[in-house]
Amino acid sequence: xxxxxxxxxxxxxxxxxxxxxxxxxxxxxxxxxxxxxxxxxxxxxxxxxxxxxxxxxxxxxxxxxxxxxxxxxxxxxxxxxxxxxxxxxxxxxxxxxxxxxxxxxxxxxxxxxxxxxxxxxxxxxxxxxxxxxxxxxxxxxxxxxxxxxxxxxxxxxxxxxxxxxxxxxxxxxxxxxxxxxxxxxxxxxxxxxxxxxxxxxxxxxxxxxxxxxxxxxxxxxxxxxxxxxxxxxxxxxxxxxxxxxxxxxxxxxxxxxxxxxxxxxxxxxxxxxxxxxxxxxxxxxxxxxxxxxxxxxxxxxxxxxxxxxxxxxxxxxxx
Amino acid sequence: xxxxxxxxxxxxxxxxxxxxxxxxxxxxxxxxxxxxxxxxxxxxxxxxxxxxxxxxxxxxxxxxxxxxxxxxxxxxxxxxxxxxxxxxxxxxxxxxxxxxxxxxxxxxxxxxxxxxxxxxxxxxxxxxxxxxxxxxxxxxxxxxxxxxxxxxxxxxxxxxxxxxxxxxxxxxxxxxxxxxxxxxxxxxxxxxxxxxxxxxxxxxxxxxxxxxxxxxxxxxxxxxxxxxxxxxxxxxxxxxxxxxx
Amino acid sequence: xxxxxxxxxxxxxxxxxxxxxxxxxxxxxxxxxxxxxxxxxxxxxxxxxxxxxxxxxxxxxxxxxxxxxxxxxxxxxxxxxxxxxxxxxxxxxxxxxxxxxxxxxxxxxxxxxxxxxxxxxxxxxxxxxxxxxxxxxxxxxxxxxxxxxxxxxxxxxxxxxxxxxxxxxxxxxxxxxxxxxxxxxxxxxxxxxxxxxxxxxxxxxxxxxxxxxxxxxxxxxxxxxxxxxxxxxxxxxxxxxxxxxxxxxxxxxxxxxxxxxxxxxxxxxxxxxxxxxxxxxxxxxxxxxxxxxxxxxx
Numbered sequence: 029x030x031x032x033x034x035x036x037x038x039x040x041x042x043x044x045x046x047x048x049x050x051x052x053x054x055x056x057x058x059x060x061x062x063x064x065x066x067x068x069x070x071x072x073x074x075x076x077x078x079x080x081x082x083x084x085x086x087x088x089x090x091x092x093x094x095x096x097x098x099x100x101x102x103x104x105x106x107x108x109x110x111x112x113x114x115x116x117x118x119x120x121x122x123x124x125x126x127x128x129x130x131x132x133x134x135x136x137x138x139x140x141x142x143x144x145x146x147x148x149x150x151x152x153x154x155x156x157x158x159x160x161x162x163x164x165x166x167x168x169x170x171x172x173x174x175x176x177x178x179x180x181x182x183x184x185x186x187x188x189x190x191x192x193x194x195x196x197x198x199x200x201x202x203x204x205x206x207x208x209x210x211x212x213x214x215x216x217x218x219x220x221x222x223x224x225x226x227x228x229x230x231x232x233x234x235x236x237x238x239x240x241x242x243x244x245x246x247x248x249x250x251x252x253x254x255x256x257x258x259x260x261x262x263x264x265x266x267x268x269x270x271x272x273x274x275x276x277x278x279x280x281x282x283x284x285x286x287x288x289x290x291x292x293x294x295x296x297x298x299x300x301x302x303x304x305x306x307x308x309x310x311x312x313x314x315x316x317x318x319x320x321x322x323x324x325x326x327x328x329x330x331x332x333x334x335x336x337x338x339x340x341x342x343x344x345x346x347x
Numbered sequence: 348x349x350x351x352x353x354x355x356x357x358x359x360x361x362x363x364x365x366x367x368x369x370x371x372x373x374x375x376x377x378x379x380x381x382x383x384x385x386x387x388x389x390x391x392x393x394x395x396x397x398x399x400x401x402x403x404x405x406x407x408x409x410x411x412x413x414x415x416x417x418x419x420x421x422x423x424x425x426x427x428x429x430x431x432x433x434x435x436x437x438x439x440x441x442x443x444x445x446x447x448x449x450x451x452x453x454x455x456x457x458x459x460x461x462x463x464x465x466x467x468x469x470x471x472x473x474x475x476x477x478x479x480x481x482x483x484x485x486x487x488x489x490x491x492x493x494x495x496x497x498x499x500x501x502x503x504x505x506x507x508x509x510x511x512x513x514x515x516x517x518x519x520x521x522x523x524x525x526x527x528x529x530x531x532x533x534x535x536x537x538x539x540x541x542x543x544x545x546x547x548x549x550x551x552x553x554x555x556x557x558x559x560x561x562x563x564x565x566x567x568x569x570x571x572x573x574x575x576x577x578x579x580x581x582x583x584x585x586x587x588x589x590x591x592x
Numbered sequence: 593x594x595x596x597x598x599x600x601x602x603x604x605x606x607x608x609x610x611x612x613x614x615x616x617x618x619x620x621x622x623x624x625x626x627x628x629x630x631x632x633x634x635x636x637x638x639x640x641x642x643x644x645x646x647x648x649x650x651x652x653x654x655x656x657x658x659x660x661x662x663x664x665x666x667x668x669x670x671x672x673x674x675x676x677x678x679x680x681x682x683x684x685x686x687x688x689x690x691x692x693x694x695x696x697x698x699x700x701x702x703x704x705x706x707x708x709x710x711x712x713x714x715x716x717x718x719x720x721x722x723x724x725x726x727x728x729x730x731x732x733x734x735x736x737x738x739x740x741x742x743x744x745x746x747x748x749x750x751x752x753x754x755x756x757x758x759x760x761x762x763x764x765x766x767x768x769x770x771x772x773x774x775x776x777x778x779x780x781x782x783x784x785x786x787x788x789x790x791x792x793x794x795x796x797x798x799x800x801x802x803x804x805x806x807x808x809x810x811x812x813x814x815x816x817x818x819x820x821x822x823x824x825x826x827x828x829x830x831x832x833x834x835x836x837x838x839x840x841x842x843x844x845x846x847x848x849x850x851x852x853x854x855x856x857x858x859x860x861x862x863x864x865x866x867x868x869x870x871x872x873x874x875x876x877x878x879x880x881x882x883x884x885x886x887x888x889x890x
Contacts, residue, residue, distance in 0.1 A: 405782060406781075407778060407781070407782065426781065426788075427778075427781035427782050428780075428781045428782075428783075428784050428785055428786045428787060431781070431782055431783055431784035432784045437782040439779070439782075443776060443778075443779045444779075445771070445772050445775050445776060445779070446775065447771065447775055448768065448771060448772060448775070452768050452771075452772075455768055456768060456769070456772050456780065456783040456784075456785060457783050457784065459765060459768065459769075460784060505783065509783070509784060
């Protein structure tokens with residue numbers, strides 16, 4: 029039985045992966061970029077799922093991690109010439125990890141709503157710092173930079189095309205998914221889920237709950253930062269808007285809409301949300317406040333479909 | 348056993364209710380009846396579901412299966428506040444008076460209903476202060492400053508403000524001194540004399556057998572035995588079997 | 593000795609006094625907004641992310657009513673009542689179905705509402721800020737500055753509204769219902785109090801208070817669709833620092849934080865002065881998580 033399931037699961041995974049790989053070859057430019065963006069936001073929402081879906085901690089701090097990943101990459105791409113892809117990733121991850129550690133240290137000792145509010149405040153702290161420290165961060169206007177080439181130093185260097193960029197992003201996101209999946213199914217992941225189910229009992233058994241939470245936040249922060257790096261590379265700019273807490277809110281929305289605790293759900297949620305946005309924009313024109321119907325759909329989903337789009341498959345996806 | 352055999356519609360009829368807390372199946376088909384003005388006891392060890400039964404009757408917990416009727420009318424899915432207005436009073440374990448409200452304000456939560464004249468309100472207050480003079484003394488004190496026994500009295504007095512047809516009493520003598528236990532016993536008698544039915548959940552077996560006309564005994568989430576109190580008084584064996592005392 | 597004198601002379605007393613007044617004025621408005629928020633949380637455990645948008649909506653309705661009627665007070669009253677009704681409608685349709693579920697769902701639902709309201713305002717009124725005209729102009733001299741009377745009116749009126757509400761809670765008929773429900777929702781129901789309606793009523797009051805703050809504050813800044821965001825953040829900080837569900841605490845915290853920020857703005861820009869409130873929040877959470885002005889529970 030389990031063998032059949034594993035085959036079915038990986039077959040499904042393979043099919044989806046194949047579709048996403050082939051897509052840029054058949055889609056027009058706009059949709060190619062659109063798909064890439066879905067993947068990037070999906071990665072951000074997936075990182076949020078580690079906290080919300082697996083550890084049971086609602087966090088609004090992801091915009092800080094995302095933003096620092098973005099600005100970290102920007103720093104690498106502006107300060108080191110020629111712009112180096114791997115350095116950008118490294119700087120971004122370090123930046124995000126640093127912020128995650130900072131936030132984790134202060135917030136993890138708090139419970140529930142206080143944790144959520146504190147992470148939100150931290151996002152805003154970083155927003156204010158980035159917004160006002162114009163000399164370093166470009167303030168309101170952000171930073172622009174060139175996209176680095178896909179390069180392995182000494183071997184080859186090829187500038188990204190929108191297809192290859194898409195494949196690169198797809199590769200990173202897929203790898204992230206596999207890594208996170210492995211982690212959530214490991215003993216560590218099991219402890220996180222036990223914290224979600226019953227924190228007091230987990231603590232009583234003897235686990236140092238705070239330490240696990242800190243690691244969870246850092247893990248989440250790392251992947252959120254990675255999403256930020258990818259975004260920076262794709263769009264070639266970094267702006268404070270992405271550090272504003274609304275971005276965290278959106279990540280949480282994608283996560284919940286797609287189904288928490290599923291890891292792929294958030295990606296589906298991001299796709300669903302962005303597609304809805306596009307759809308409304310097309311039908312009603314650019315000026316239409318697409319967020320009104322999308323917001324209403326979101327509220328209706330929370331009331332009637334709280335498990336999200338993929339929530340029904342939650343148990344399968346976690347086997 | 349006569350009142351149980353009469354075919355008059357009982358005041359409260361609980362029919363085969365199954366209640367869950369989450370996934371936990373707590374009540375496995377509880378059935379019981381309380382007639383108008385009757386005092387009925389509900390005994391059982393800790394954790395058998397006595398409090399849950401009361402909470403289900405009070406509409407604080409909804410059963411998955413089964414029916415509850417008040418004077419014939421089904422009330423199973425009604426919310427607690429409607430049931431309170433229909434005449435069911437509830438005095439929970441650990442009293443749960445409003446600690447930050449004064450004694451007077453606690454009483455007013457039951458008193459301030461539509462359809463009650465100021466004169467009637469005055470009457471009810473006077474009556475309750477006559478039964479519980481200590482509450483009259485402390486009427487402007489915060490509920491949290493009262494002693495355990497005084498809080499118990501306030502909890503009962505508060506329920507009486509609803510002019511209920513039946514009061515659900517959950518372990519009213521728990522943790523009280525013998526003198527207070529005696530006072531509770533008096534109150535039960537007074538209520539009985541006024542025609543208020545009582546469903547009494549208790550750990551204190553002698554008190555229950557004294558005060559009640561009939562007694563149900565629960566075990567593992569269902570009613571296992573039902574007899575007149577007088578019959579149980581002479582038949583220790585049953586008590587031993589279910590309660591181990 | 594000279595150094596001390598020099599220091600004392602360097603202290604900008606006039607600035608400090610002006611900022612004290614400013615701080616109290618802003619603090620009272622913040623208190624009005626935060627009172628609604630803490631009330632809602634205290635009674636139904638709902639973190640109302642849309643509270644800032646109710647503030648913003650109140651301001652906009654004020655703009656519209658003012659334009660048609662020409663009277664500030666009519667605008668204030670109509671706006672408060674309208675938003676209270678809107679709040680009640682929102683609570684009944686979106687929050688009642690969520691009772692008993694994971695608290696995350698109410699956070700998300702109110703977040704969704706805030707998005708919808710914000711974008712509605714943007715669409716209906718456009719991105720350009722509107723202005724509400726004060727009901728009267730007029731200044732008195734505070735040092736070298738002409739200080740508007742209107743600002744003092746705001747502080748006074750906010751205090752009056754909060755005070756009036758507090759009296760209602762203590763002595764009004766339904767005040768007992770609200771206090772009982774806040775303390776023990778279950779027993780309140782068992783006493784016949786129609787708890788679902790009490791929840792709706794309190795939500796409506798909170799919304800009304802937010803709207804009133806919006807109209808009162810309108811003349812001080814431009815009315816635009818994003819004005820709620822900063823306020824909701826500050827209000828959350830105040831509610832946590834003051835102790836969640838604690839009315840007196842949030843009022844004290846509002847004034848405390850606003851004063852600190854006002855003083856800070858003597859030396860740094862207002863955009864940076866907000867960091868003060870963040871720092872206060874973090875310190876509170878680290879050392880007195882139940883609230884700065886709440887005695888530590890035994």
